[in-house]
Amino acid sequence: DPTRPAEFRPIIEAAVRVLGLRVWFMEAAIFDLAAKAAGLPLYRYLGGAREKIPAYASFGEVREPKQRADDALAALEAGFTAIKLRPRHDTFAEDVEEVRVVRDAVGDRLQIACDANQGWRVDTFKPDSPRWDFKRALATAKAYEEFDVMWLEEPLDQFDFEGYRALRA
Template sequence: MDRIERVTISSVTLPLSVPVSDAKVLTGRQRPMTEVAVLFAEVTDAGGASGFGFSYSKRAGGPGQYAHACEIAPALLGEDPSDIGRLWDKLAWAGASVGRSGLAVQAIAAFDIALWDMKAKRAGLPLAKLLGAHRDSVRCYNTSGGFLHAPVSSILERAAESLAAGIGGIKLKVGQPSTSVDLTRVTAVREKLGDDVPLMVDANQQWDRPTARRMCRAFEPMNLVWIEEPLDAYDFDGHAALSRAFDTPIATGEMLASAAEHMALIDAGVDIVQPDAPRVGGITQFLKVMAAAERAHLQLAPHFAREIHVHLAAAYPLEPWVEHFEWFDPLFNEHLEIADGRMHLSARPGLGVTVSDQARAWTVATHEVTA
């Protein structure tokens, strides 16, 4: 077998055209988001085969991910790229002093995803087909038009554009200081779109338990697909209690930064899990979360990073959802086909994306290690 001969790491700063705000900004806990830090990794073996992966960070953490990736990358040199599980463990031990969650595994994720991309390319298969796809397309919904900084008129305009473009559902941010404002905004969108359009809301962890119960009760008549992160991401018991108390499904998990944290959430009991492959440590760890969710008969709705998650969602037995964000479009030369409410797999091998010239122009640092 060929051995890994070169690893290239790049830090890319993706600017957002408009600063965006969710409930964390309105509560004063975070500032509006103006950019996303993206970590690229390319792994090349002695035979010239290569794989591409990425991770990301919002608001803070990007330089830390890049620095940690540069530190642990030499552990891959000389290794068989097919031994992905063993290499994940090796990378984790290379950075063991910073633990096995959070920034540490988010840096590993870029390498892990690159190794899976290489494996699928070697097999001549899209990643979903290598994993064992259950479908060739996945239901998708748009979030990027529903942030709290946008007035209702803009949200309705963006929602109409998204639905006309073939996207299947719309998600709105909630968590205003006044809950009545949330109810007014969501009611206006539901009335405009009608009952047949899938509609979700996302509080981004900003309610306490009494407020969450009141809001879940108020939203019950609106036929929502789910209510997302009504409580702190680590309040597993609180989310489970809401899942038991209300008919509207409760979704959470995007902020969890390891497979172990997801196992605790699944054990507590929740309706919909929302793992994020770059945040939990890559595809190797995501597959562990996916298996646990399947055993518990839970719905799956991966967070962000659709270029990765469309493949993973396609391999999940129960019909999932994938989140549509167009923010990463400038980074890649290829884009996923969206039609009839669904995101369609391409026939391209691996992840099916290559890095664009624009991404290279936004690159702020590059590091390479060779055998």
């Protein structure tokens, strides 16, 4: 039933688990069908238009903390008010150091978000790179509080619902 797009979610999640693929395009197509069935353009079906949409600068590659601080300052100079880091170094200490150095460089002039990419390194070609476990995710979340990180995205596997529940507590 295209008028009930939420019912497709379990099917999409199963496809991700079985196929190991990101199938976001399926969800977009399903919402497009729902909007068509409602006789609305998709943007209106999803709530309408905005005059402005806040954007953040997102950094993906693993870099040394000083380089990342320079990137953050460049984003600030370009007019961004927020950035998203992916601090996935070999050690917990290196990840925390990157966030600390960036926060020291930008002060409170930029909001900082962090994405752990489900606990994988960004450069996944490094074969000995450990994936985060619950203990690492919790320690990281607690350490980032000191730097006023506005969110920590995907510190665990996307389907580790129990881990996320425990992390939230």
